Amino acid sequence: MVARQESQEGARGARGQSSLEALLAFAALLCALAVLAHAARAQSDAFASAVGEADARTSLAREAFYIDLSASIVPTAELQRNLSGVPISDGKWLASRRIGAVREPLFHRISVDAKGRYYVQNE
């Protein structure tokens, strides 16, 4: 009788240890998955940032090309209002509206009139 009771208690203890191990293993798995998910999100953000920067740089370079080309052809050209870049540094640089760190130098200066319209002149 006593031996049977001891055997039952032993089995219960082993089951308890086994379920604790399973719980710990599950927690470790969840932690690993959380770390992976976090890293994946960071990686995805970095990719989106790189693609966004590349996109901003390409469109800014294209706009800078058209601005300098216009200034080479005609004495004064009015620029579109919906440019993806804004003139900075006394009009000699074009900075992206979306990513301020993306900039393109210009060979001609952009000036702004009283009504806020941008012009480029063949100096």
Place this chain on the structure above:
Amino acid sequence: MCKMNDAKRTRAFWSIDAAFALVLSVAMFAMFSAVLYAAGMQALDGAGEASGALLSARFSYYALAQADGGKEADLQALLEGMGREYASLRVADSGGELSFASAGEKPGAVYCTTRLDVREGRMVKLEACIG
């Protein structure tokens, strides 16, 4: 006895299985990250190439406009104003090089544009490089 061995074998199987799944998922994640990183870098490189090529084209237009106005482009002032490291202008005709001017130190990537121009009644080739 046999039952205990079976239980041990099952536990061992599950732990190996779980560990293998974890290793696989980490490996797949690493590959996915590498692909994303490479794609991002490629996009940035492509944008840099496009920007450099368009910049050298703009430089060649500028140099031509300056030459048409009877002026020589001040390359050193240009580099300082544009935050670039190197600029050069080479004019050549069929007989060889007529003039060459450069400023700054050549960096790793230099973008060049070659254009044709007429100077003093002669067809010349203008090569504008910027880096």
